[in-house]
Structures are given as structure tokens and as C-alpha cells.
Amino acid sequence: MFGANDKIQIAIIGAGGMGQGDTKLATSLPGVKCVAACDLYTGRLDHMKETYGKDLFTTRDYREVLERPDIDSVIVATPDHWHSRISIDAMNAGKHVYCEKPMVHAIEEGAAVIEAQSKSGKVFQVGSQYRSSLMYQKAHELYEAKTIGKLNMVEAWLDRNTAQGAWEYTIPPDANPMTVDWDRFLGNAPKRPFDSTRFFRWRNFQDYGTGVAGDLFVHLLTGLHTVTGSMGPTRIYATGGLRYWTHDRDVPDVMLATMDYPESDAHPAFNLILRVNFKSGVDESFGVRFVGSDGSMTASFTTLKVNRVPRPDEFDYTIGSFAQKTQQEMTQAWNAKHAPTTVATLKPQDDLVFTTENTAHLEHHRAFYTSIRDGKPSIEDASFGLRAAGPALLTNESYFKKKVCGWDPVAMKEKA
Numbered sequence: 001m002f003g004a005n006d007k008i009q010i011a012i013i014g015a016g017g018m019g020q021g022d023t024k025l026a027t028s029l030p031g032v033k034c035v036a037a038c039d040l041y042t043g044r045l046d047h048m049k050e051t052y053g054k055d056l057f058t059t060r061d062y063r064e065v066l067e068r069p070d071i072d073s074v075i076v077a078t079p080d081h082w083h084s085r086i087s088i089d090a091m092n093a094g095k096h097v098y099c100e101k102p103m104v105h106a107i108e109e110g111a112a113v114i115e116a117q118s119k120s121g122k123v124f125q126v127g128s129q130y131r132s133s134l135m136y137q138k139a140h141e142l143y144e145a146k147t148i149g150k151l152n153m154v155e156a157w158l159d160r161n162t163a164q165g166a167w168e169y170t171i172p173p174d175a176n177p178m179t180v181d182w183d184r185f186l187g188n189a190p191k192r193p194f195d196s197t198r199f200f201r202w203r204n205f206q207d208y209g210t211g212v213a214g215d216l217f218v219h220l221l222t223g224l225h226t227v228t229g230s231m232g233p234t235r236i237y238a239t240g241g242l243r244y245w246t247h248d249r250d251v252p253d254v255m256l257a258t259m260d261y262p263e264s265d266a267h268p269a270f271n272l273i274l275r276v277n278f279k280s281g282v283d284e285s286f287g288v289r290f291v292g293s294d295g296s297m298t299a300s301f302t303t304l305k306v307n308r309v310p311r312p313d314e315f316d317y318t319i320g321s322f323a324q325k326t327q328q329e330m331t332q333a334w335n336a337k338h339a340p341t342t343v344a345t346l347k348p349q350d351d352l353v354f355t356t357e358n359t360a361h362l363e364h365h366r367a368f369y370t371s372i373r374d375g376k377p378s379i380e381d382a383s384f385g386l387r388a389a390g391p392a393l394l395t396n397e398s399y400f401k402k403k404v405c406g407w408d409p410v411a412m413k414e415k416a
């Protein structure tokens with residue numbers, strides 16, 4: 001157990017764009033220090049030393065990090081095909097793990113991560129930071145208060161209109177088989193000759209990444225499950241295509257998915273529509289809209305808007321042609337049957353807008369180190385991570401195999 005003033009010493013495994021961003025956020029918190037970095041490209045290890053000092057331990061082999069007794073915790077921010085292997089090895093070596101989303105590259109890897117988490121007793125937190133978003137926490141509060149009445153549908157989208165957004169990441173001029181540990185990068189993926197595009201733009205290839213589903217749908221599902229408390233959908237169908245970024249990738253750049261969420265203790269039955277387009281041309285690039293019987297609420301990065309529709313309280317015009325007594329009886333019966341579902345403090349016409357800074361990522365790291373210090377359970381443990389990753393990955397299965405997929409959200413398994 002850590003005292004309030006004890007330093008938590010961390011290592012980053014996968015010190016690329018996100019890994020260095022995660023390390024910066026983590027070390028901005030009091031009592032967190034980065035002492036080691038593991039990466040497969042020399043330029044990134046050099047940059048880690050430039051940032052954290054020449055004494056920083058660096059290596060290409062993550063097992064050397066796990067052997068070090070001075071390291072309490074690791075951030076795993078490698079490409080997706082390494083997440084589960086490194087996380088399991090790290091927990092078995094006694095390290096706490098912050099693992100970037102998606103938790104797994106394939107659904108079948110999930111059970112072993114859950115097992116390692118429970119056997120090791122270490123804190124394992126998935127890095128889908130919207131779990132810690134103030135916006136979603138507010139949305140959860142309003143959802144629980146039935147501000148939008150009875151939920152019936154959710155639509156969520158995350159469009160990216162730039163080359164960076166479409167994963168066309170920069171390849172450094174010194175990328176070659178000496179500066180890049182290509183064989184180690186491949187891991188269990190099929191062997192092939194050195195290819196700097198595959199190394200630096202790994203998200204575009206199924207062998208290492210999880211496409212739109214694992215990269216972006218996972219964020220949307222995490223937000224949805226946070227707001228509704230849902231364990232997940234049972235039926236999944238996806239379609240899409242490769243429409244704009246047609247070179248050097250084997251994953252679609254337009255993807256649409258529909259999912260059925262059956263009634264559960266947490267929510268009524270509802271349907272979900274997910275969308276990612278890498279060339280949508282619209283400004284509204286990110287949102288999750290919850291639609292209910294009495295209104296809707298839409299969360300973006302920094303704003304939560306609630307639009308409430310008044311409860312219909314009149315019959316059509318024909319009622320006015322009936323006898324007064326009949327009109328009164330019918331109105332009383334209707335009112336008794338349609339009791340307001342909304343919280344009493346809000347009038348039907350009240351629309352609400354909440355705004356906040358986007359602090360989700362920092363707060364997510366704070367939650368992780370708080371769990372380690374205080375021995376509290378992870379706020380996004382391996383089961384939560386698999387319940388977001390599983391349905392997301394089944395959208396790939398549905399898209400590539402052109403089939404409707406079944407998912408058991410309790411057992412966290414694909415079902416026929």
C-alpha cells in the first residue's frame with residue numbers, strides 16, 4: 001500500500017503519440033514519476049530521454065521493464081495486437097497496469113486479462129478516458145433522474161475529417177531496420193519484410209489494429225455504458241466501405257453499426273446507431289445523443305445539451321366535437337394513464353446546457369493512481385473494458401463476414 005506522499009514509479013511501454021501523452025498527464029499528477037521507457041523505434045526512446053532526463057532507463061524489450069523492482073506501474077500504449085500479452089505479463093510480474101483502449105485485439109484474449117487481473121490483485125484500468133468525463137457523469141445523473149423520460153434510442157458518431165484523423169501518421173525520415181525493431185513489432189502477427197508504413201500507420205491494418213471499431217466505437221460504447229450503466233448489446237450489425245483513404249489499408253474508412261440493447265435492470269430496451277466517417281464534411285464531429293420519451297440529451301467533448309419535448313397532453317381535434325362529459329372523462333383517464341416520467345423540478349419546456357473543460361484524460365489518470373494509492377477498485381476494469389471492446393470488435397466481424405452477430409454481455413462472449 002502506498003502512503004499519500006510515496007512516489008509511484010512508472011514505465012511507459014509503447015512511447016508513441018498516445019504513450020508520450022499518457023506519460024505527460026500521469027507525471028503531471030503529484031507523486032508520479034516516470035523512470036523507464038520501452039519502445040521499438042530509436043527516435044522515440046531518444047525523445048523520452050530528452051523529456052525525462054538521460055538517466056531514464058530505456059529498452060526495446062518490455063520484459064526488462066517488468067523485471068525492475070523500482071517500477072510499480074506501467075502504461076501500455078503499444079499497437080492493439082500487443083495490449084493483452086504485455087498487460088498480462090505486467091500484472092503477473094506484480095505491476096499495476098493502465099492499458100490503452102481497446103483492451104484487446106481479439107475478443108478471445110479478454111478472459112485471460114480478466115483472470116490475470118483477479119489473480120494478481122493489481123489495479124488494471126483501461127484507458128478509455130470518457131469513463132472519467134464530467135460530461136458523461138452529468139449525463140448519467142440526468143439519465144438516472146429520468147430527465148429525458150424513458151430511453152428509446154441512442155445515436156453516436158465520431159467523424160474525422162483530416163489525414164491525421166484518418167491515421168495517415170508521419171513516417172520519420174530515419175525509419176529503417178536499424179532504428180526500428182520490426183521483428184519484435186510483428187509479435188504474433190504474420191511475418192513479412194520490413195515496412196515503415198505498416199509500422200508507423202499500423203492502425204490501417206487488421207494484423208495490428210482494430211480499425212474504426214477498436215479505435216473509435218470503443219470510446220462511444222464506453223460513454224454509453226457509463227451513462228446508462230449497461231452491460232452491452234445482444235445483436236450487432238455493421239456496414240460501411242473504403243471510400244476515400246483507399247491506399248495502404250485493409251480496414252474501412254466509413255463504418256455504420258446498429259446494436260440492440262434489450263431491457264435490463266439499468267435501462268429499458270433501446271437501439272444504438274454508431275457512425276464513423278473519415279470524410280464527412282460536417283463540423284459536428286463527435287456526439288452521443290440519448291433520445292427518450294420526454295426529450296433528448298447530446299454530449300460532445302465539452303457540452304451536454306438537453307432538449308425536452310413537452311408531454312403530449314391533448315387529443316386530436318375530434319375530441320372537441322364530443323359531449324363535454326365525454327371530453328372530461330377521456331381527459332381524466334388519459335392523465336391518469338400517462339403520469340409524467342420527468343423529474344418534478346424541471347418543467348417540460350426547460351432546455352438545459354452544461355459546459356465544461358475537456359479534462360477527461362487527466363481525470364482518468366488521476367483515478368488510476370488514486371486506485372493504486374487507496375486500494376480502491378479500478379473505475380474501468382477488465383470486464384468493463386471487454387464489455388466495450390467486445391461489441392465494438394463484433395462490428396468488424398459483422399462488416400467483414402457480412403453477418404449479424406450475437407453477443408452475450410453478461411458472459412462477455414460472442415453467441416450464435
Ligand SMILES: NC(=O)c1ccc[n+]([C@@H]2O[C@H](COP(=O)([O-])OP(=O)(O)OC[C@H]3O[C@@H](n4cnc5c(N)ncnc54)[C@H](O)[C@@H]3O)[C@@H](O)[C@H]2O)c1
Binds near residue numbers: 013060101184
Ligand atoms: N485514449 C485515447 O484517446 C487514445 C488516443 C490515441 C491512441 N490510443 C491508443 O494508444 C495506443 C497507441 O496508439 P498511438 O497513436 O500512440 O500509436 P503510435 O504508433 O504513435 O505508438 C505506438 C508505439 O508503440 C511502440 N511499440 C510497438 N510494439 C511494441 C512493443 N511490442 N513493445 C514496446 N513498444 C512497442 C511503437 O514503436 C510506437 O512508438 C493504441 O492502442 C491506441 O488505440 C488511445
